Amino acid sequence: MTNRIPIASPVRTAAIVNRYFVHAKKNLGQNFLVDLDAVQGIVRAAGIEPGDQVVEVGPGIGSLTEQLLLAGGKVAAYEVDQSLPEILANELPEKVGGQDLDQRFKLIMKDVLKADFATDLAGFFDLSNPVKVVANLPYYITTPIIFNLLESSLDFTSLTLMMQKEVAERLAAQPGSKDYGPLSIAVQTQMSVDLALEVGHASFMPQPKVDSAVVVLTPLEKPADVGDRKQFNRVVKLCFAQRRKTLANNLKTLLPDKEDREKLLADLDLDPRQRPEQLAISDFIRISQAIAEMNK
Numbered sequence: 054m055t056n057r058i059p060i061a062s063p064v065r066t067a068a069i070v071n072r073y074f075v076h077a078k079k080n081l082g083q084n085f086l087v088d089l090d091a092v093q094g095i096v097r098a099a100g101i102e103p104g105d106q107v108v109e110v111g112p113g114i115g116s117l118t119e120q121l122l123l124a125g126g127k128v129a130a131y132e133v134d135q136s137l138p139e140i141l142a143n144e145l146p147e148k149v150g151g152q153d154l155d156q157r158f159k160l161i162m163k164d165v166l167k168a169d170f171a172t173d174l175a176g177f178f179d180l181s182n183p184v185k186v187v188a189n190l191p192y193y194i195t196t197p198i199i200f201n202l203l204e205s206s207l208d209f210t211s212l213t214l215m216m217q218k219e220v221a222e223r224l225a226a227q228p229g230s231k232d233y234g235p236l237s238i239a240v241q242t243q244m245s246v247d248l249a250l251e252v253g254h255a256s257f258m259p260q261p262k263v264d265s266a267v268v269v270l271t272p273l274e275k276p277a278d279v280g281d282r283k284q285f286n287r288v289v290k291l292c293f294a295q296r297r298k299t300l301a302n303n304l305k306t307l308l309p310d311k312e313d314r315e316k317l318l319a320d321l322d323l324d325p326r327q328r329p330e331q332l333a334i335s336d337f338i339r340i341s342q343a344i345a346e347m348n349k
C-alpha cells in the first residue's frame with residue numbers, strides 16, 4: 054500500500070522513519086520534504102522532461118528524487134549519510150518508465166563539495182549533453198555548493214535549488230537593497246536569477262526554523278567579462294567589508310595610498326561618498342579592472 058503513496062507525504066515519511074529507525078540529522082541539514090505540491094513545484098520550476106540528466110544534491114529518503122524520476126529524469130545524486138543507501142534502494146520505485154531503477158538512478162556516496170563531476174558521472178550520463186542540477190540543499194553549505202557548481206566544469210542548463218529564503222533574496226538582490234552584496238554580484242555576473250516559489254515550514258519534517266525559497270539560476274548567454282574572477286570576487290568582498298562606510302573608506306585595504314584612491318575614483322567618475330550597495334555591477338567590474346591595471 055505504502056508504495057503508492059509518494060515519499061513526499063507525512064504518512065509515508067513517518068512510515069519510513071519508523072521502519073528504519075532513522076532520525077533527521079541536524080548537522081547534515083536534513084529537513085525532508087513531505088509536501089507533494091512543493092516537490093512537484095520544484096520539478097516544474099526545473100522544467101524536467103523525459104530523458105533529462107539530473108544531478109541531485111542530498112536525496113535524503115528520496116522525496117524529490119522520486120518525483121524527478123517520475124517526471125522522466127535520469128538522476129545521479131550525491132549523499133553523505135550512510136544510513137540512506139538502503140532506504141533509497143528499498144523505497145524508490147523498483148521500475149521507472151519500464152526500466153529498472155539502477156538504469157535511471159545512481160547514488161554517489163560523496164560530499165558534493167568534493168565532487169569530481171566528470172569522473173563521478175562518466176558512464177552513467179552522456180557528458181557531451183548538459184545536465185540540470187536540482188536540490189533541496191543542505192542549508193548549512195548553501196553558498197559553498199553554489200560557488201562550487203559555478204566554478205566546476207559541469208555543463209548545466211540550470212540550477213534549481215531550494216535554500217533559505219534569506220540567501221535566495223541575496224542572490225536576486227539589486228543595487229540599493231539591503232540584501233545586495235558580494236553573493237548577488239558574483240552570481241549575477243554569470244547567471245540570471247529567478248525566484249520560482251516560496252515554501253512554508255509545514256512542508257518539511259522536521260520543520261526548519263528559517264523560511265525557504267526555490268531559485269532557478271540559468272547561465273547568461275554572455276557572462277560579464279570580469280577578468281580574473283577570483284580577483285574580482287576579492288575586490289567586491291573588500292568593497293563591502295564595511296557596508297555602512299563609504300566606498301573611499303572601504304577601498305583603503307586595496308589601495309592604502311590616499312592619492313591612489315582619489316585618482317581611481319575620479320578616473321572612474323565615482324562619488325567617493327557612495328556606499329558600496331549603491332554601485333552597479335558594472336561599477337565593480339570597472340573598479341576591479343582599474344586596480345588590476347594599477348598593480349601591473
Ligand code: SAM
Nearest residue numbers: 081084085086111112113131132164165189191
Ligand atoms: N532531498 C531530500 C528532501 O527534499 O526531502 C533531503 C533534503 S535535506 C534538506 C539535505 C540532504 O543533503 C540530506 O539528505 C543530507 O544528508 C544531504 N547532505 C548534507 N551534506 C551533504 C554533502 N556535503 N554532500 C551531499 N549531500 C549532503
